[in-house]
Amino acid sequence: MTGLLYLIGAAIGWWAWERSHRRTHPVPEGLQSDISLPHQEEFELYHNALSLCSMKTRVCMAELGIAYRSHHIDLIETGSYENIGRRFLAVNPAGTVPVLVHRGHPVYESHEQIRYAAAFAAPGYPSLVPDDADLRQRMEEWIDRSSLTGDPLAEGEKSAANAIPAMTVPLFATMIERIPVDKISEGLLFHFDKRRPVMFLVLKALGIDRLPSLGPAVAMHRKSRAQLADHLDALEAELDRGGGPWILGEQYSLADVSWLVIFERLRQVDSLDLLVGDDLRPRCAEYWAKLRDRPAYRTAILDCSHPTIEYGTERLRAAKANNPALRQALGG
Ligand SMILES: N[C@@H](CCC(=O)N[C@@H](CS)C(=O)NCC(=O)O)C(=O)O
Structure with missing residues (x-):
């Protein structure tokens, strides 16, 4: 009986600790110049194969000819809740994909990411934003x-x-x-x-x-x-x-x-x-x-x-x- 109580106590303790380290909160949209994340390349993209918004940002990057380092983040549909794991929450405390990272600064929300990326079209690629x-x-x-x-x-x-x-x-x-x-x-x-x-x-x-x-x-x-x-x-x-x-x-x-x-x-x-x-x-x-x-x-x-x-x-x-x-x- 005491053993069982210890076990229950340990499980609750683990859950409370884990939960306190995996809290999510909304993030503001657009470029976050005040946040710096570890990065290796100018552009990095945290995304998921199924996510509609991730597909949008990937299409945009391809249309603009912008190379990026890819980080595939699983959602449960593709295998696990990697998006609410501690490592990804450090990139996006909202726990959602995609996140575009430019020179270490995250850009949140895919519609803002495509607007942001349009200014960085590779040579020979159009910006995708009309002048008119x-x-x-x-x-x-x-x-x-x-x-x-x-x-x-x-x-x-x-x-x-x-x-x-x-x-x-x-x-x-x-x-x-x-x-x-x-x-x-x-x-x-x-x-x-x-x-x-x-x-x-x-x-x-x-x-x-x-x-x-x-x-x-x-x-x-x-x-x-x-x-x-x-x-x-x-x-x-x-x-x-x-x-x-x-x-x-x-x-x-x-x-x-x-x-x-x-x-x-x-x-x-x-x-x-x-x-x-x-x-x-x-x-x-x-x-x-x-x-x-x-x-x-x-x-x-x-x-x-x-x-x-x-x-x-x-x-x-x-x-x-x-x-x-x-x-x-x-x-x-
Ligand atoms: N408005 C956001 C939506 C982001 C969003 O909700 N992403 C979904 C995938 S499309 C997600 O990460 N959901 C978390 C989950 O399914 O656990 C954007 O445009 O980037």
Whole structure:
């Protein structure tokens, strides 16, 4: 009995100590010149293969021809909660990726990272920011409309990126098949948003085929699809008005960097054909084909993929093909 009490006491002591060293807090966005982190190269990027915001910053760096030292940080979907480990929290006390580090100073928030990086295009690479003030203004609006900000689950009408997380739930359900329960449970002890480990444990217990029985997830998916449809309608109209091929017309800009990852996520969650096709927002379909043709898509997306994402996408596709209820719950 005394032994057991000692054991419980030691476990609580360990948890309290560990928790006090893994506290997270929000960080201000943009360049933090007052923070200096250990670094070896001018630019370093802490990122994750699946993270939408990480993909955006990687695409931007590739488009600008900026070389960087890569630090892949696992999120639970790709294997473990490395993002809330002590080492990464020293880089970003908010526990989120991506973090761009320039000469040792972190830049927080991906939409700020791409704006910041644009001033450092390598020789021979365009800056991705138009000179014309009106075009710049339009670019900013389209960046905002594709940035992940605030509480995404509550503000999907604000931007396409905010509407995306609920659409990603089926992919979470397949990717999480590969992650052991003890790894996911660590989030119950230390993650700053307990909804995430709970969601992952429920998805793991249920499995992709029983997702249709999870009413709230199905309802959120439906709502997200409708919100994304609205955002894509607006994009379709903009591409039509400007004549394409890019959001600002002839000039490829940061707005296109920011939108590429929305389409890529829809591809990963096997939902592209619900929203984009020759008969459904054909301008967007053409736009996505052009984005995919850019070398940055290969370098920053395809070459940076992760076996668990590829497994997850394939598994989801197969599950939908074999399960009409799942297909219906996810919009067809
Ligand atoms: N607004 C931030 C969002 C950063 C963010 O939420 N990143 C996610 C991945 S896309 C993350 O690191 N989540 C932590 C987790 O999943 O544990 C940005 O644009 O960089």
